Amino acid sequence: MIQTVIFDMDGVIVDTEPVHHYAYNQHFKQLNIEVTPEMYASFTGNSTKNIFERLKVQFNLSEEVNTLVETKRELFNEAFDQKEDLYLLDGVEDLIKELHSKDMQLVLASSSATVTIHRIFNRFGLHPYFSHIVSGEDFPKSKPHPAIFQHAAFLAQTPVENCIVIEDSTNGILAAKAAGIFCIGYESFHSKMQDYSKADMVIQHFNELSFDRIKTIKVNS
Structure with a gap:
């Protein structure tokens, strides 16, 4: 049973996917990287840390993973608090x-x-x-x-x-x-x-x- x-x-x-999508894309623009819809879809179910570990390698990002995670989290929190619907x-x-x-x-x-x-x-x-x-x-x-x-x-x-x-x-x-x-x-x-x-x-x-x-x-x- x-x-x-x-x-x-x-x-x-x-x-919350629209909020995450907005936050990620704002961050991608800041980083000047282009993440395809197919790559983004493959992130579903992954932690933010694991996602940025992949992106750091893929795009040779100079920022530390923890810094990337924190920036995205701040963007998410701001969007989440503002989203009434x-x-x-x-x-x-x-x-x-x-x-x-x-x-x-x-x-x-x-x-x-x-x-x-x-x-x-x-x-x-x-x-x-x-x-x-x-x-x-x-x-x-x-x-x-x-x-x-x-x-x-x-x-x-x-x-x-x-x-x-x-x-x-x-x-x-x-x-x-x-x-x-x-x-x-x-x-x-x-x-x-x-x-x-x-x-x-x-x-x-x-x-x-x-x-x-x-x-x-x-x-x-």
Whole structure:
């Protein structure tokens, strides 16, 4: 039986991608580099640190990775605070509240920095529903490496066969599967150039999920 649901954040709980896209592109202009849409799409599910490690090599950037990360974070925070039309994705709040009311453990495992996660959780009042928050900045390798989901299951004290992951990115789905966890792919209209073929189940709206449906998911352990 499923005991723990592990949520990704960006693109699953809230669509902060336009804010990230704006911040990254402002930064790319400052750095005078051109990142193709294909390269940008490949970043989905990666931590900002890992992204700038790649870009530093690709474009021979002189700035230190930590400096690049901090600059992008400042651009994101400024844009995030100014953006009033930012909402939780349709149906996800109802699902989170229903699962929590039925004593399903919820864990957040996001590639975003801890400070960004708390910024979003504070804005939408999400802290009471999640037992643990795991940030990708705490791991040397980003998704598709499974470490973030393995650690989420460890913190939840739940065997991986009693967990599920909800993800919207190719890298996130691959990370969940590499961790041995049943993965629900959330393919919304916000999704761009992502592959859901490795997901165990694919949904287009959160009204397709409920406590009753999730608890009866059969996982091959």
